[in-house]
Each structure stands twice: as structure tokens, then as C-alpha cells.
Amino acid sequence: MTACVSDPPTKPEDVPDLDVLPLIPLPVSIDGGDEVYYYDSYEGEVLPSLNPTIGDAQRYLSDRWPELALPLQFAISETLQGEAYRIEFKNEEIELEAGTREGMLNAAKTLGQVLHFSGGDAGEVFISSGTITDEPRFDYRGYMLDVARHFFDVEEVKAVIDRIAPYKINHLHLHLSDDQGWRIEIKSWPKLTEIGGQSEVDGTPGGFYTQDDYSEIVNYAQSRGITIVPEIDMPGHTNAALSAYPILNADGVAREPYTGTNVGFSTLDTDQDSVYTFIDDVVREIGALTPGPYFHLGGDESDATEHEDFVNFVNRAQQIVQENGKIPIGWDEVATSELAEETVVQLWAHPDYALRAREAGNAVIMSPATRTYLDMQYDSTSRIGLHWAAYIEVDSAYQWDPATVAEGLTDGDILGVESPLWGETIRNLEDIDYLTFPRLLAHAEIGWTPQEKRDYPDFLRRLAAHQDWLREQGIGTYETRALADQDNVQ
Template sequence: MNTTDTLIPRPSHVALQDSPAFRLAPTARIRATAPAAQPAEQLASLLRAGTGFELPIVEDTRPGDISLEFAEAFDGGPEAYTLNVTEDGVRLTARTQAGLFNGVQTLRQLFPASIEKADASSAEWVIPAVDIADAPRFAYRGLMLDVARSFFTVEEVKAQIDVMAQFKLNALHLHLTDDQSWRIEIHEPEQNPSGLPYAQLTALGGQGAVEVPAAVPARGREGFYTQQDFKDIQAYAATKNVLVIPEIDFPGHVNAALAAIPQLNPDGQAKPMSTTPDVGWSTFSADLPATYEFVREVLSQLAAITDGPYLHIGGDEAHVTGHDDYVAMVQQFVRIGAETGKTVVGWNEFAAVELPEGAVIQYWHGDFAPVVRQAEESGAKVIMSPAANTYLDQKYASDSPIGLEWVEGGPFTWSEYYNWDPAQGGLKDHQILGVEGPLWTETVRNNEQAQWLLYPRAVSLAEVAWSGQEVRNAGDFRRRLGALGERLAQQGVAFQAAPDVEWSATSKWPFPEAGTSSTPEYGTIEA
């Protein structure tokens, strides 16, 4: 199989050339001027580890080199690139670092999968002569990691970023708070009119986690991020062309806040912490001034440490919040969020309020009409996360050791996440910011389990978000997905070996407590 036939996501244009292939030699260099230094160094680091070659970064070029070039007049969007491979060398061109980063990921896949293995120096590093011109369909191509139900360390989040970025996924949404926990540090402010004990949010909420008897282990992991931790995650993500979007969920999903801050309760009494996975039973009070004081302080501090333009304020599943109270509170929360200078994002329930210009609605479930109306009337952009096509926590099969089963139409494998068009229900491409796959962690306890639920379905979403509808084909994707198995296995990524895919390799079984390595349904053959 030619390596151009295994690229994921599929580029906009690929033209094989009837000419000799490029062979990476031990004397090869990587040419890059200063603005291209970061993607050049990332490429060099990957290739050095796999080949053992020195691959110095230089400013001149000669035959046999790989060249990364900025072109201000480049005809393409901010993430577009061209990649030209001849016998004499490789030339990658873009007008932004993001474009160069995307091109590096494609070049990475053109090399044999053994490039992912440290010191595979006995291999021959040959890639075909090819011209590639590429750009994404949607600007936002994301995953969501629920760190509230079960905590993920800074290093684990960085490891997730490493895997997702190679598929040109460029947004990581962190669900930081919920009924069971509070995962982000909020400092005690100098001005604190109601004397709210903000430090208790993590002192108490950081010890919280969900408890589900079917999960292994039953209780999720505890922990929280300091504000510096959050900055570190963002800084690392930026080197991989990934934007981090923080979420503080209210006016529902707030029991951890009600447990930490007594003044947020009408009776002034703190609620007990909860470990139940049930949803929709907690709420802020619309009549308490402390509610708005609290939200303003939390969003202000979070906005101050968030590098990106987006601030997610939740708004979903407020089942015990009266409709009028919901509208009153969320309308205020939206205004408070917008006053921080950030673009406010919310789950589709918040389409019930008047949204500021530029707001973003994340559709996940329920009535789609308000979302379309807001897109048409207020110009709101939409992140498409319909549960039946994007929810990565859903089970692959009824006997899966982890995952949930509430979404109609399941269990779900890679195909349900591939065979859909985000432009639906009257939405047009220009109204859609992008696509996001959420991973809720009621049953997830470590990175390997998370990866197993994410992959290969997140790869399906990556192509849905990047590649134009006209170039996508499920049969072709199934074949390319199978070829990807060896690359993921070389990286040590746990993934579910879907039985309808012919895999080049499959992953380790990440659930020793739930079965043995002979369990055939999920794939256990190592590369």
C-alpha cells in the first residue's frame, strides 16, 4: 500500500508524481528560518528518535534536505499548507506556524510507521514523490476531557495532547467542575464582599470524584490544577497547535460549589459532597446576590489565566432550575463572561437566552431549532457534538468493560462517528465553528482507558472535522484506519480494534481487572 493512501485525515488534494521517491539519508538536514524553528525542531525530534540521524536545523538548503518555509502570500487559510516531495528533497510551505505544524503531521504519516519507534535505524526512510495541497473544512476540531468525574494529571493531559495533535485536532475542552468535584484553583480575592471561602473549592472539591460500582476501580481519582498547572497545560498545548478551552459548569452541575461555599445556598448551609453519577439535581439560586458575585470572581480569574479566546460556562441539564430562574441566571452569566473579553461558549440549552455577538453554542442533545435560530438571528457559531455521533464515552459493545449506554442507537463503533455531516438541520458550513468529541469519565480511571474509548473513534471525528464531505468515503477510511494500527501501537496508544477493520496491529489490553489478554472482542495482538 502506498503511504499516500494511508493519510488521516484525508488531505484536500493528493497527486502522486511519476518520478523517483525521496530517501531520507543520514546526511539530510532540515532547513528553517527563525519563524519556522518550532515546527522544524518538532519534526527533527521525531525523525531523530526514529532514525538516529543528526538532522541539524540550518538556514540554507541542498539536495536531500527537508525545507520548511513561510510564505506571506500563500494562497490558503491560516491552517493551510502545501507539501511537495521529489527525489531531491521535501518542501513544506504555509503562511502560519499552524499551517506548518499541520504539514509536519502529514509528512510524519508519509514515513513508515516504524518512524514512531525509538531507534528504528535499520529501516529505510523512503516516501513517494507527491504534491499535497491541504486545508481544514472547520477551524475548530476538538476533544473534551472530563477531568471532574475522575482527575487526570498535568502529564496525562499532555500525553493526550500528543496523540490528538497528530490527527490535526486543535482544541482541548477541559470540563473542570461538576457535582462531584472542583478541579481549578481560585485565589482568595482582595475584594470579597460576601466573604466567600474560595480556597475551599479545591480544598474540598479537589478531593471529590465519582463512584460507579461497575468501574475499575469504582471511585474516580482526586486532584486539582493550580492556576500555574493550567498555564503549563496551555503552554504545552500551544506547541502542538492545540487551544485549551476551560469549562465551569452552571447553574446546574454545581453541588461541589454548594458544598464548598455555604453562602451559595439559600439556607446558608453547605451541601454534602456527592459521588453519585446522577445528573440534573443541583442548582444555583437566582435570588442570591452571592451567586453572581461568585460567578463573576470565578470567571474573571479563569479568563485572566486563559490564553485562548473561549470561556465555556456550561448551562446544560439544569433540570431542577425553574425556567425563569434559568434564563435570569444564564443571561447574567453570559454577560459576565463576555465582560471578561472572552467569547462565551455554552451547551445548547443556553440558546434559550439572548446571546452576545460571537457567542458559541455547543450542540449535544435535544431541540436543535433554538440553535439554528440563534445562528441565523444572532450570528452565533456552533460546535457540533451530537451525542450519537461524537460522545466518546459510549460503549463499543454491550459487554464493554467501561463506557455508558444512554445514547439511543448504541453501542457505537468508528462508523457512527464517521458517517455523518455536521452541516445538518439547516446549518451551513459558515455557521459551524467545528466539531468536538466529548469524553465523559464516569467509568474512566486512567489514560489508557481513556485512549481506548477515544481511539479509533476520535480519528473518525478528526477526518469529519478536517476533510471536505466530498472527499470522505467510509470504505476508504476503514482501510486507512486499519493501516493506522501499527503507528498507534508503536506509540503505545491503547485503542479498540474494531472487528470490521483489518488492522496492521492492535493494542495492549488496558483492562487486566476486567478480563484477560485472550478477550477477542476488543483486540489484543501487539505490534
């Protein structure tokens, strides 16, 4: 590569200090300096390093800013572990340092925000000196997309991945089956998609992912630092499977395809050995395509399953997941069973079940419906969404602490935070954007930033800048009243 040798332009008068840039999530530490440095793009092609710790971060930056090739230095650290990273801006050089691929990708994502909010999208930029040192509060920061009630194709899921990755969301939970549809090819049970994949809410055409499609999503997500978490909901939420294979029903009669939105009416026959053969085949095929450690077995709203049968089923399902080399995750009702070692309980409605998980030594993912469910309306005027749990505006999405949801939990009991987007009212990417943004940014900061550093007024200051940036990227973020209220106060 050959550096440009032209003289730098005149330094603007309003180059923002590093520690006032509107970064989301807010880093642990930003130490601003007194200098301002000019960075200009190189001429020539940037060849990513063969070392994946560095190369994947370089590719991420190149994909996001293909015309921007700044003088970056990458250093592999022996002291920065996990997702931790450091970025230093000094002497007209930018150094990104991390000990892992994940940490370096996080550094690249933060750098991207620094570049944009310093005015660097045009290929040259003045940036104030200083150092960002950062690591996450929680290891798991998730987003759930329900593709069962309404199907979203591979390119739409990739677009979602590109939207959530810059905010350091590192898990994408795909809700792949429900009463309304079965969305992934299982070669040993082909009717699951031949029949169960052809329906969705409102009776519009459904769809499904071939195993190659699913692998394409997995690999795309991985390139952006995101782990796919597949979910096959059971023993309830199973009408699509029951319509495809009568053998899974207690009476041996195929169910009619379902296109409504009620819950709690379906169940697998928990006494039948062939049901567990089915589960083993499904977990084995999906697990083989999923490099991440987790497999979500659902377990929620199984109202049609007798409690004793539900407990016995969850115990066997956990064992099957573990025998296939995965860590089970289940919605919080699974805590009424005998939790297997390592099974993760995802709280959505029952804080007491999260406490049961803690008492058993199992980790919890926090997804309280009243705070994190992105399918909830902002208020009564929202054009789509539900409100059975709550109306959730940005203030409600931001102003809570995962460690206080269930009295007695601490950060050490919590694996992380996840934001579920259920699919009853979403039809397209525009709908996904409307319900996801800007609330996901609030959840991203909760999952990343230490509780003592979080400040709601400052978050709103930073959020206002991101609202503009999201719209510049063609992302249809909701015009939250939280920012309008702030403007009125000011």
C-alpha cells in the same frame, strides 16, 4: 549540519505512491508523481528557526522523531492562509509551505504520517514524489476530557495531548468542574479546591490543578497546535462548589460532597449578587491563564433551576465572560436564553436549539451525543462506557455529516466538531485510550476533510494501518468490529 555522503541503499520495489498512503484525516488534494526519492538523515543538531511560524513545526518534528533530521525546506507563503499548507516531495528535497504557525504545524503532522507509512521511522526513507495541498473543512476540531468526575494529572493530560495532536485536533476542552469535583485553583476562592477538589465518582481521591499546573498544560498544548478551552459548568452541575461555599446556595447550607453519577439536582442561587461576583472571579482568574479565545460556561441539564431563572442567569454569565475578554461557549440549552453576540452553541441533544443559534447569527459546534460522545459503549460487550445515547461503533462515528444534523444548517453556520469524553467510567489513561481510539480518528476526518471526499471503505483501509501504528506507540486502541467486518467481506 553535515550531510551523509554514503551511497543510498537499493530502492525497495514496493514504495507506496503518495496518494495511497493511509493518511488521516484525508487531505484535500494529493497529486502523486512518477519518481521515488531517497532521503537520509543529517548528522548533527537541528537548531529550530527563531521564526515561530517555522520553529514550532521544527520542534514538533524533533520531539516526535528525535533521531530524524531530513533535508527539509520551510517556506512562508503569502497565499496559504489560516491552517492551510502544502508539502512537496521533489528532487530529493521536502518543502513545507504555509502562511501561519498553525498551517506549518499541520504540515509537520502530515509529514510525520508520510514518513511513518513510507517506512521512515528508522532514519532513512524512500518517498514517492508529489504534492499535498490541504486545509480544514472546519476551523474548530475539538476533544473534550472530563477531569471533574475523575481527575487526571498533568502528565496524563499531556499524554492525551500527544495522542490527539497528530490527527489535527486543535482544541482541548477541559471540563474542570461538576457535581463530583472542582479541579482548578481559584486563589480568591481557595475552598473550591480545598474542599471541592477532594472528591470524585466512587469516592476515590480527587485532585486539582494549581494555576501553575494549568499553565503548564496550556503551554504544552499550544506547542502542539492545540488551544485549551476551559469549562466551568453552571448553574447546574455545581455541587462541588456548593459544598465548598454555602453562600452560593439559596439556603446557605453547605452540600455534602457527591460521588455518584446522577445529574440535574444542583443549582447556584441565581438571585444572589455574590454568585455573580463568584463567577466573575472564576472567569477572570482562569481567563488570565488562558490565551485562547473561548470560555465554556456549561449550561446543560440545569433541571433544578427554574426556567426563567436559568435564562436570566445565562444572560448574565455570558456578559461576565465577554467582559473578561472571552467568547462564551455553552451547551445547546443556552440557546433558550437571549444569546449574546458571538456566543457559540454546542449541540449535544437538541437540533432545534442549534437552529435557534443560527437564526440569531451565532455559530454552532457539533457534538451530537449519538455520534460523538466517546463515553458511549461500542456495543453491549464494551468493558466500560455508557449507552444512554447510543452504542457508537466506528461506522456510526464516521457516517454522518455535521451539516445535516439540524435541517437548515450549512457549513457556514458550523464552527466545528467536538468529541466529548465524559468521565463516569474512566479511571486511567488505558480507559481513555480504549474509548477514544479509534473513534476519534473518524471525528477528526469529519472535521477536516471535505464531505464530498469522505469515503467510508477507504477510511477503513487507512484506519487499519493506524490501528497498528497506535498499538506500536503503546496506545490501547479498541479492536473495532468495523475492521473485522471489512475483512469478512473481503
